[in-house]
Amino acid sequence: MTLKNGTRRTTFRSCNLCEAICGLTIDHDDTTVFSIRGDPDDPLSQGYLCPKAVALQDLYADPDRLRTPVLRTDSGFVPISWDDAFDRIERELWKVRDTHGNDAVAVYLGNPTVHNYGAMLFAPKLIKALRTKNRFSATSVDQLPHHFAAHHMFGHGLCIPVPDIDRTHFMLILGANPVVSNGSLMTAPGVKRRLQAIQQRGGQVVVVDPKRTQTAALADEHIAIRPGTDALFLASLLHVVLEVVDLSQTLGPLFKNVSMLKSCVSALTPEFTATHTGVPAETTRQTAVALAEATSAVVYGRMGVSTQANGGLCHWLINVLNSVTGNLDRPGGHMFPAPAVSVVSQRGTLGKSGRWHSAVRQLPEFEGELPVSALAEDMLTTGPKQIRAFITNAGNPVLSTPNGRQLDRALEGLDFFVAIDIYVNETTRHANIILPPTAGLETDHYDLVFNTFAVRNVAKYSPAALKPAAGARHDYQIFKELTRRMTRRASGIGPRLKGSVRRAAEAWTTPQRLLNIGLMQGPYGASKKPKSGLTLRRLKRAVHGVDLGPLTPRLPGALRTRDHKVDLAPDIFVQHLAAVVSALTEPVPSDGTFALIGRRDLRDNNSWMHNTTRLMRGKTRCTLQMNPVDAERLALENGDDVSVRSRVGTIELPVEVSDALMPGVVSIPHGYGHNRRGVTLKVASQHAGVSINDVQDEQIVDPLTGNAAFSGQRVTVSRL
Ligand SMILES: Nc1nc2c(c(=O)[nH]1)N[C@H]1C(S)=C(S)[C@@H](COP(=O)(O)OP(=O)(O)OC[C@H]3O[C@@H](n4cnc5c(=O)[nH]c(N)nc54)[C@H](O)[C@@H]3O)O[C@H]1N2
Ligand SMILES: Nc1nc2c(c(=O)[nH]1)N[C@H]1C(S)=C(S)[C@@H](COP(=O)(O)OP(=O)(O)OC[C@H]3O[C@@H](n4cnc5c(=O)[nH]c(N)nc54)[C@H](O)[C@@H]3O)O[C@H]1N2
Ligand code: SF4
Ligand SMILES: [Mo]
Numbered sequence: 259m260t261l262k263n264g265t266r267r268t269t270f271r272s273c274n275l276c277e278a279i280c281g282l283t284i285d286h287d288d289t290t291v292f293s294i295r296g297d298p299d300d301p302l303s304q305g306y307l308c309p310k311a312v313a314l315q316d317l318y319a320d321p322d323r324l325r326t327p328v329l330r331t332d333s334g335f336v337p338i339s340w341d342d343a344f345d346r347i348e349r350e351l352w353k354v355r356d357t358h359g360n361d362a363v364a365v366y367l368g369n370p371t372v373h374n375y376g377a378m379l380f381a382p383k384l385i386k387a388l389r390t391k392n393r394f395s396a397t398s399v400d401q402l403p404h405h406f407a408a409h410h411m412f413g414h415g416l417c418i419p420v421p422d423i424d425r426t427h428f429m430l431i432l433g434a435n436p437v438v439s440n441g442s443l444m445t446a447p448g449v450k451r452r453l454q455a456i457q458q459r460g461g462q463v464v465v466v467d468p469k470r471t472q473t474a475a476l477a478d479e480h481i482a483i484r485p486g487t488d489a490l491f492l493a494s495l496l497h498v499v500l501e502v503v504d505l506s507q508t509l510g511p512l513f514k515n516v517s518m519l520k521s522c523v524s525a526l527t528p529e530f531t532a533t534h535t536g537v538p539a540e541t542t543r544q545t546a547v548a549l550a551e552a553t554s555a556v557v558y559g560r561m562g563v564s565t566q567a568n569g570g571l572c573h574w575l576i577n578v579l580n581s582v583t584g585n586l587d588r589p590g591g592h593m594f595p596a597p598a599v600s601v602v603s604q605r606g607t608l609g610k611s612g613r614w615h616s617a618v619r620q621l622p623e624f625e626g627e628l629p630v631s632a633l634a635e636d637m638l639t640t641g642p643k644q645i646r647a648f649i650t651n652a653g654n655p656v657l658s659t660p661n662g663r664q665l666d667r668a669l670e671g672l673d674f675f676v677a678i679d680i681y682v683n684e685t686t687r688h689a690n691i692i693l694p695p696t697a698g699l700e701t702d703h704y705d706l707v708f709n710t711f712a713v714r715n716v717a718k719y720s721p722a723a724l725k726p727a728a729g730a731r732h733d734y735q736i737f738k739e740l741t742r743r744m745t746r747r748a749s750g751i752g753p754r755l756k757g758s759v760r761r762a763a764e765a766w767t768t769p770q771r772l773l774n775i776g777l778m779q780g781p782y783g784a785s786k787k788p789k790s791g792l793t794l795r796r797l798k799r800a801v802h803g804v805d806l807g808p809l810t811p812r813l814p815g816a817l818r819t820r821d822h823k824v825d826l827a828p829d830i831f832v833q834h835l836a837a838v839v840s841a842l843t844e845p846v847p848s849d850g851t852f853a854l855i856g857r858r859d860l861r862d863n864n865s866w867m868h869n870t871t872r873l874m875r876g877k878t879r880c881t882l883q884m885n886p887v888d889a890e891r892l893a894l895e896n897g898d899d900v901s902v903r904s905r906v907g908t909i910e911l912p913v914e915v916s917d918a919l920m921p922g923v924v925s926i927p928h929g930y931g932h933n934r935r936g937v938t939l940k941v942a943s944q945h946a947g948v949s950i951n952d953v954q955d956e957q958i959v960d961p962l963t964g965n966a967a968f969s970g971q972r973v974t975v976s977r978l
Contacts (some may be wrong), residue, residue, distance in 0.1 A: 270297055270801045271699075271720030273311040274373040275863055277708045278440040278447035280307045281718070281802060282314075284699065288725040291315035291699070301805035302716045306448030308440060309861055309873060316870035317698040318724050322939050323680050324694035325727055334936075335682060335692070340731065343691050348743040350674040350690070354647040355388075364392035364633065364645040368653020369864055371395070372707045376734030376769045379706075381651060384737050387744040391614050391623070392636070392645055398629040399659050400561070402965040403569035404443055406624060410828040411577055413606035413818030415625045416710065419580070419592040420444045421556040422809050423452045423713050426590040427461035428552035430545065432488055432572070433562020433969070437472040439858050442560050445712035450476065452713075461552070464545060466491065466537075467562060468855055469883075469925060470918040481545070482920040483535050484846065485853040486970030488559070489568035489838065490531040491542065492575035495557075497523040498546035499582055508584030512814055518827035519578065522835055534842060536920070550583050554590025562855070566969040568838060570962035574831040581826060586813070593809040594816040597709040598717035598783070598792055599776035606818030617643035619957075621964045629964030630659050631956040637668035647674040649740075651733070656684040657865040657931055660954035660966050661906045666934075678736055681866065684949075687936035695733040700726040704773050704797075717777070717792065718803025734769050770794060782806055834962050851972040852888070852924045854902075856950060865929035869939045880930040880947025881914035882975065888922065889915045892977060899978040902926070904971065906955050909948040910978060924975060926950040 265287040272279040281300020285292040294312045298305035317323065327343035328335035338346075354362050365385055371377045385393055397405070405415035412419075421429060423446050434442065436449040446452055453463050453476060465474040466481045466488065474480035483491060500520055509516060528539035528546075549555050557579045563572040577586070585591030612622040616632035618639050633655070637645045648669070656662045656669070662684075669675060669688035677689035680697045695701075703720040726732075731739075742764070774794035778784045784791035797804065814822045861873040868874060882900055894900065894913050901910050902924070911926070919925055930947025932939060950968075958967045 266292070269721055269723040270300075271723065272300070272703065272705060272718055272803075273307065273314065274703050274705070274720070275310050275314065275867070276440055277442050277445050277711070278303065278308075279445055279705050279708050279712075280311060280447045282307060282311055284723050286699075286723050289318075291318070291724070297802060299802040300718070301803050302445070302712065302714055303447035306451070310863055310867065313867060313870040313872045314698045316872055317680070318700065320869065322869055323697075324682065324692055325730070327694065328692050330690050338691075340729070343693060344739055344743060347676050347691055347740065351647055351676075351744060354673055358644075358646055360389040361391050361643065362645060363388055363390050363647045363649065364394060364637070365390065366630065366633070366648070366650045366653050366655055367395040368651060368655070368658070369396045370652035373705075374652070374701065374733055375704050375706050375773065376701065376732050377651060377737065379769050379772050380734040380737035380741070384741045384744060387741045391628070393627050394630040394633050395627060396630070396653060396658060397627060398631065398964060399565065399966045399968075401443055401564055402624065402629075403564045403573045403960060403963050406570050406963045407573035407577055409607055409611065409625065410830060411574065411825050412816070413608050413820070414602050415607050416602045417594065417816060417818055418443060418711060419577070419586060419594050420711050420713055421558045422554075422590050422593045423449070423556075424455070424808070426456060426554050426556050427459070428464075428548060428555035429453070429456055429461070430464045430466070430549060430555070430557045431473060431477070432466040432492075432557070432559040432576075433564070433566075434558065434560030435467070435471040435473045435858065436560075437476065438860050443711050444558060444560075445708040453477075462548065464548075468853070468920045468923045469857070481537055481541055483537055484920075484970070485855050485923060486566045486568065486967070487531075487535040488563045488566065489571040489575060489835070490526065491535045491537055492572060492579065493523045493526040493835065494528040494531045494542045495546045495549065496575060496579055496582070497526050498528060498543050499550050499579060502547060502550045503582060503584075505582060508582055512824055513581060513826050514821075514823045515825055515827035518832060519582070522827065522832055525839065549579065554588060555583060555585050556580060556590070556592050562969055565966055567958065567960055567967040569960040569965050569967065571831060571835055571838065574828075578826055581824065586824070587811045589809070589811075594812040595710060595712055595809055596715050596781050596806075596812060597712070598715070598780045598806065599704070599706055599709070599773065600780055601706055601710055602818065604818075606820065608819065617641070621959070624963065629959060629966070630655060631959050631964065631966050633659065634661065634665040634668040634956065637672065638664070646672060648672055649676050649678075650685060650689075651678040653679075654683045654685045654865040657929055657949050657951060659956070660951055660958070660968065661956035662931070662949050662951040663907055664956065678733065682936065682938045683865065684931065684934050684937055687934065693736050695736055696726040696730050699723040700730070701732055702770070706776075714808055715806035716803050717782070717797055717806060718800075719794065719797045721798070738764065830962070846922065847972060851974050852884075852922060853970045854950075854953070854973045855923055855925045855969050857883070857925045857927050859927060862927065862929060868929075868932060868941045868945060871942070874942050874945050878912065878944045878947065880927060880945070881912050883914045883916045883919050883925040884975070885919045885921045885923070886915050886917055888924075889913065892975065894977060900975050901978055902953055903974045903976070904953040904955055907952045909950075909952050911948050924973070
């Protein structure tokens with residue numbers, strides 16, 4: 259609800275830029291924001307916010323933002339009407355479908371899709387209407403291994419336990435830098451304070467990362483690890499943990515295949531894996547014992563362990579470690595949130611994988627999606643399965659997926675491409691038509707996704723604050739119209755009647771109505787408690803959001819496996835671990851190449867928000883960070899330009915010498931590389947940067963899940 263104060267008023271809402279969903283207090287009128295501050299009364303963020311939230315207002319006035327649909331012509335993009343845009347899209351997409359079949363149209367959903375409830379609720383309807391198997395998203399350059407492990411162990415890709423960070427006594431963090439990223443698959447605004455609180459209550463934080471990050475710097479211990487070797491380290495932790503814990507005490511009848519675990523990791527002693535991981539055996543042993551003995555403990559892994567060649571194994575082993583130490587589903591451990599609106603269907607998803615494959619590389623589908631690393635080759639390779647048309651929503655895969663230059667070329671050859679986005683970015687510049695939705699503070703919101711991963715159960719409705727331009731459309735309205743036009747028109751009286759009922763139902767469904775149903779039917783909903791349970795109206799009245807309490811044990815209820823048990827050793831992981839171990843050879847290549855890793859900056863948000871000067875002050879962030887020992891070997895000094903080369907390409911950027919990096923490892927942030935023809939963003943020139951994904955190899959994926967394996971790819975660095 260908006261508290262009226264003349265035209266100037268205060269709106270309380272959640273920031274939807276990242277997973278932390280911080281509560282904001284916004285002082286504004288219809289078209290101007292006067293201030294954005296953290297909301298101290300938000301039950302989850304309690305006043306925390308980061309600099310990006312303040313920049314939300316810049317989206318509104320940004321002259322570079324698209325405000326009407328545009329059509330690409332020989333002389334650049336020209337504005338067209340919504341009706342004209344939809345008519346052309348309908349004609350062109352049907353032409354492709356009728357000539358080449360439904361699969362000739364591919365779809366890619368980018369990251370902000372999940373931060374927008376209208377898109378979350380209505381994009382699936384369009385995809386269904388398109389009947390294409392070529393569905394892609396940012397999931398497969400991100401958290402796919404989490405879903406994969408959850409699917410095989412807990413029966414549903416979204417049954418993902420999160421760290422009970424506010425009560426734990428020991429937190430082992432691998433491949434995540436939540437002090438900067440504000441947490442991922444762990445919605446925990448103000449992570450820094452929460453980590454410090456662990457230490458204040460006598461607990462410990464240990465960070466495993468090739469870089470001494472801002473998170474590692476505040477931890478009790480930083481363990482440097484060679485990129486891409488975490489599965490071995492985790493297997494050795496398990497090896498030691500199984501020696502010291504009494505499984506009859508930690509595991510109940512809910513867990514199956516317990517006996518398999520010991521044999522899986524019996525050969526993987528800390529001494530054996532140390533040669534590969536670079537982690538001294540003694541460190542691994544001590545960490546395992548601390549994990550097993552802590553009052554409560556949780557192992558948490560994110561990007562760095564998801565986007566590597568053994569991402570799937572890593573997340574399986576993390577779930578196993580949390581289980582065998584007795585920490586799954588226990589306060590202070592790894593817990594399943596109970597959000598007010600459940601997005602996990604009652605039926606599990608087991609078996610919903612590998613039902614079809616990508617055309618060229620034959621990578622398997624997972625829960626309805628193909629790995630995006632296969633997208634460009636399936637556009638470029640001629641044949642009956644070639645992708646010829648493309649729809650993107652809120653994405654920039656040219657900058658965000660491996661071998662972006664190849665995708666750049668592939669997009670040029672498409673028959674038709676429609677993008678739903680507010681900018682002409684490195685990807686959408688290839689679109690025939692761009693449809694710009696309302697964005698940021700102009701839309702209302704309820705976080706369907708990130709409450710599912712929140713470290714406390716809360717619910718909050720965010721009303722729109724600013725007035726959209728006349729004629730502007732929300733994402734969901736765009737999806738609805740596209741869905742209508744992509745649904746095969748029925749003929750004959752019967753279907754036509756049914757069609758009119760369907761159309762009436764479609765007109766009735768809006769995000770708010772669907773949200774109200776979700777809230778009412780959820781665990782705190784009015785369906786169960788008519789007098790006090792949640793409805794959208796009641797939620798709107800609680801302007802700061804409602805606190806539904808700390809996480810509570812939810813097993814076996816949260817499971818979606820058919821036997822209602824947790825499978826600790828699904829065959830697929832056991833066999834893959836054995837294959838990985840038997841393929842282990844020379845641990846570190848001694849050819850002078852480097853292992854490449856990525857990083858994030860507090861003032862960045864993947865590839866966008868780069869044309870708000872508020873966030874882009876200061877010197878270039880797109881640098882190659884390198885250890886002083888390596889810099890000396892290559893006679894490099896701070897600021898020297900280098901070229902970075904891999905199988906797929908070469909980029910040039912300045913060096914930043916930093917002893918935070920372990921020797922042999924270099925780091926580049928993603929989301930840069932804005933100096934491309936046709937991109938209209940006015941990114942300050944020192945921030946145009948280059949794209950790490952122009953050297954990331956799309957052929958290197960986690961063989962288990964198909965997720966991009968960014969971490970640890972080998973690159974050659976030379977002085978320019
Ligand atoms: N400021 C800011 N915040 C963001 C974003 C942003 O762009 N900017 N993006 C948001 C999104 S979409 C996401 S998914 C989250 C991601 O949030 P995080 O998962 O915290 O991601 P990163 O900050 O990239 O941290 C990954 C860490 O893994 C380390 N690493 C790399 N390779 C390896 C390896 O092989 N092993 C180990 N153990 N570590 C490794 C890196 O050094 C880095 O410190 O952040 C979100 N928040
Ligand atoms: N090498 C490497 N590559 C990476 C990563 C990495 O760590 N290393 N991180 C990966 C991760 S975790 C992610 S999530 C991806 C992100 O990659 P993508 O999801 O492909 O792209 P984004 O950079 O998030 O771009 C989002 C686009 O959405 C638009 N947008 C913003 N809000 C809205 C809206 O409300 N509606 C619509 N329709 N559009 C909107 C923006 O203008 C922008 O163009 O990148 C991945 N790529
Ligand atoms: S951490 Fe920053 S960007 Fe993320 S939700 Fe909070 S204020 Fe927004
Ligand atoms: Mo992400």
